[in-house]
Amino acid sequence: MKDLLTKINNTATQKYGAQYAEARAQKLYKTMLTLKEERVEAAKQGIENGVALRVLVNGAWGFASVGSFDSAILEGAVSDACRMAKLASERLKTPIKLADAKVVNDRVISKPKKNPSDIQMEDKIKTALAVNKTSLGFDKRIKSCSIDYLDLTGSSFFVNSEGTCVEQDKLYVWARITASAVNEGVFTFSREEIGSTTGYELFDEQNPESLGVKVAKRAIEQLNAKSPKGGKFPVVLGPNVVGVFVHEAFGHLAEADLALSGGVLASNFGKKIGSDLVTFYDDGTIEGAFGAFKYDDEGVASHKTLLIKDGVVTGLMHNRETAQKFNAEPTGNARAEDFRVEPIIRMRCTYMAPRDQTFEELIEDVKSGYYFKSFRGGQANLDGTFQVGIQEGYEIVNGEIGAPVRNASISGNTLETLHHVSGVGKDFLLDPGRCGKGQTAFISDGGPHIKINEVVVGGSA
Amino acid sequence: MAVLEKNTMISLAENAVNAALKKGAQEAEAYVYEGQATNIGIELGQISKTNRIIDRGLGIRVVANKAIGFAYTNIVDDAKAVESAVSSALSAAKASKPDPDWNGLPQKKPYSSTEKTFDQKIVALSSEDLVNIASTMLDAAGQVDKRVFPIEGGVGSAYISNAIANSNGITGFDRGTVIECSLATLAKEGGSVTPVCFEFNAARNYNLDPVWVGKEAAKLAVSALKTKSVETKSGKVILTQFALQDLLSYTLVNAIRADSVQRDQSPFKGKIGEKVASENLTIYDDGLFAGGLRTSVFDGEGVPHQKTAVIEKGVLRNFLYDNYSAKKEGKESTGNASRAGYLSTPSIDTTNFHIMPGNKTSDEMLSEVDDGLIVYYLQGAHSSNPVSGEFSVVATPAWKIKNGKITHCSRGVMLAGNIFELLKNVSVVGSNERQMGSMIAPWIEVENVRVIGK
Incomplete structure (x- = not known):
């Protein structure tokens, strides 16, 4: 061959x-x-x-x-x-x-x-x-x-x-x-x-x-769940929702081809776009993970790429073409679904790094909000608008998990929402997923439980 | 590489069926696919990518003791590879479990002819022609406004053919062409970036307007630059075809599939003959629509395509069936078995989902709205509850209509509700129908949609 x-x-x-x-x-x-x-x-x-x-x-x-x-x-x-x-x-x-x-x-x-x-x-x-x-x-x-x-x-x-x-x-x-x-x-x-x-x-x-x-x-x-009230609320997100939030709301913006296409990150490189608690990686080296591999489809070794450190944008995901434009190193993110298509910049295992809080600490001072545990789907736009649909969620009432809610979603602008991250848990989970960007890629995403002070919750009530 | 001829395609399918029967299958069906596509890609405002993709393959479905096995191969020029796919399908069937509801592959029925699905002009286009179309579209977008940035898009032409044969004597061959051009743009001013705005043309015959596509994509982006918030309330919303397709394809389409109904996954179960939508709404599934993007002579099982009434004046008329789901109810397939080329077994899908136009032009529709929104693109429709129809999506973006005029753009507006309630609240259906993938539809206006402003 x-x-x-x-x-x-x-x-x-x-x-x-x-x-x-x-x-x-x-x-x-x-x-x-x-x-x-x-x-x-x-x-x-x-x-x-x-x-x-x-x-x-x-x-x-x-x-x-x-x-x-x-x-x-x-x-x-x-x-x-x-x-x-x-x-x-x-x-x-x-x-x-x-x-x-x-x-x-x-x-x-x-x-x-x-x-x-x-x-x-x-x-x-x-x-x-x-x-x-x-x-x-x-x-x-x-x-x-x-x-x-x-x-x-x-x-x-x-x-x-x-x-x-x-x-x-x-x-x-x-x-x-x-x-x-x-x-x-x-x-x-x-x-x-x-x-x-x-x-x-x-x-x-x-x-x-x-x-x-x-x-x-x-x-x-x-x-037996009810529809959530629409409006701005504090929310606690489980690792499964954090994963899709990191992937959709931030990850796509950090793909260098989309950043070049006018995505909001290109003008925010080196700037603080989130709270000190926010650190994101895209990592192709986690053994056994669904999104991991040794070499990408341009023959470049897969890296562990730091995207945001303590709220500051530090890196993008590159192929050889965008790396040249940004004067950066290729990160091993060029992937093709199969021989029928060209390699494009795709995520691997994208996650938020854990910090030190327990789940109880995250929910204890939420008077009226939601705990969103599992997602149904998510999507983002180059202007930073994101939407994540929720398949499993609960009310939080006076610091306690309450009744289940169904068909909720959260949305907002990434650059605003990341500043509202006010608590990050010490647990960590990575889930497998599939991402569509014209081609399908096998990916992983995840993180710890986190708290966001304010996000728009969509519901029909 | 020259395309495979009709006779070659049919004999590939027939030989595979015969081989399967010889090896002990009680029934067999083979589907042969060929696609040859040429694309000119636009990236970051310039034509910088080209590709030529040739994909061929054969999928074989066999039945042994009422258990189904399927295998495919993309090597069709080697008899051994086809033979080994046949063996794989049989071994898969033998490992599988009998399906007591299996009632045989479809029987042979006469085919109707289709119109405007093949255009020799598309086949004859050179790469130079495609580059010229891409260039025309880009130039048109660039002339609209300096703040517009075309991010991606392209021009593509494709020739697709398929052949089918089964052990009940079905044989069929069909071929067609598609040409499309599309452009995604955004506009930038100061630190502000608009959401991605998109336009396209797609047709079975050589009928493109790249200048219109470029201009429209650019105009939309410019009009999304200045934004103001809208208040949270329930009100009128005009859904353009983009938004409509997003909302319906994850919910309504699921609800009218016979397999969803049979599996208790449709709120329409038991409601044939009942009013399920506004009487302004009439929908056909029409696999023979002249020039339709999903028009072809037969479906993924070799059953003739047809026109099926789904909703007439708000009344639910029919579900969409493939052969299996139809036989389960003692009915005939409506020709809605769909395939992802040679790679998959058939599953139920719409052909051309035709929402019949009304008589109001788009200008009339806008002028008659005192207070409302018009929505082009949605985000998050795929996170709708496919069974209950509940949705909660973001308009990217929405434009406010006040006293019959579009006043401003608003970002981050959420729409929430239930698609089946929404269908009952359709107040106006436009006359401006266009094709979008499997849907042919006009704009529709819906009342009482929950709008969550920012």
């Missing part, structure tokens, strides 16, 4: 005048299951083989992707990529340049205790059924329960015209469980995701029965 990819890169640089060329090949195997109410809707297996070629010609990118390892087909694709890049380059005002990257030759081998490709399909179905059964059996008001399971194994090769050559094993295990409950015209919905890059042993750490109960219990509890 190395020889084939090197040959294609040489064609780009020697025959078509590319200043840089990279070739990324993948051989991936996927197993997927969908179960609904103890019915196996589909047991699926798939193979995806292909090559992505990217070239820089006169400062413009050309990219081509084909599902083939055939040398003649790849030669044709690289010629297309170079020709199109050259064409685009004719109108460039600012040619693209790349920051220097260390030349690496490495082979990354994953060492799962239980390799998902060694586990029989029957056993995977059994595990999923166990989750399904416990969830449906938890309460007769649970009306539906779906499981989506995915494991992905295989390897990827990255070779560029600078001499870097990396072969990495790929291994992901992921599952999403959803349940819905109905009672007296009230519909509720609950979701849980698990994921890991270690191996199928994930299901030893997170046993299927307790997962099923967790999802079902939340859906049932929501049946």
